[in-house]
Amino acid sequence: MKYEWKKQDKSFYLPQAKPELITVPGFNYFMLEGSGNPNSNLFTEAVAVLYSLSYAAKMLPKKGRLLTEGYYDYSVFPLEGVWDLTEEGRQKDVLDKDELLYTLMIRQPEFVTADLAAEIIKMVKLTKPHVLMEKAIFGKVEDGLSVQMLHYGSYDDEPESFAAMEDYCMRNGLIRASKTHKEIYLTDARRTRPDKLKTVLRFKVNRN
Secondary structure, eight states, rough: OOOHHHTTTHHHHHOOOEEEEEEEEEEEEEEEESSSSSTSSHHHHHHHHHHHHHHHTTTTGGOOOOOTTTTOBBBOEEEEEEEEOHHHHHHHSSSSSGGGGEEEEEEEOTOOOOOHHHHHHHHHHSSSOOGGGGEEEEEEEEOOOEEEEEEEEEEEGHHHHHHHHHHHHHHEEEOOOOEEEEEOOOSOOOOOOOOGGGEEEEEEEEEO
C-alpha cells in the first residue's frame, strides 16, 4: 500500500488552525543551508535541487537502480524550512528578509539510509548538475516537544499566528526553546494566491 503522509502522518502535517502541543520524532532529510531573501533565484534553485534529490529517491525502481531492502511506494514529502536571523537582522525593528538564515529540507522514507542518500546525490549530480548540489547533505532532524498550528494566508501575516502560539505557551507553562522556527509548506506559493496559502508553523518548547 502506498504511504501517504497526508493520511499516515496527519498529526505532523495537518494540524488545526490553532496552537497545539506535539512531540515530533526524528526523521531523515535531504537538506540545504542558505541565507538571504526567499524571493531570490538562489532560494528557488535550492528548492529545485531538494526536489530533484527527493524524486530521484522515489523513482529508483523505475530507473533500474538499486532497490534497498524495505523499499515501498510513497508520496514525496512536503518542503520544510527552519528559519533564523543574523545577529544584525535581530537588531532591526522590522524584518529584513536579506538577513534571513534558513535550512531547507525534504523528509525521506526510512529505507533511505546514509549510504543510499550518498548514491542518490552522486547520481543526481551527473543527471542534473548544479552548484548547490555540492552543499546538499543528508541527516536526521528531531523537532521533539513543539507547539504548532496551521497558518492560513500570506507568509507576511505569520506574526499573528506566532503571537497566538506564544500566548498558548504562556497559558500552558511552556517556554520557547529558541528564536528559530520551522515552516512546512502544504501549498506551492508559485501557484497559490497569498490568501490561500497553507503553512504549518512550529517551534520547539520546554516545559516551565
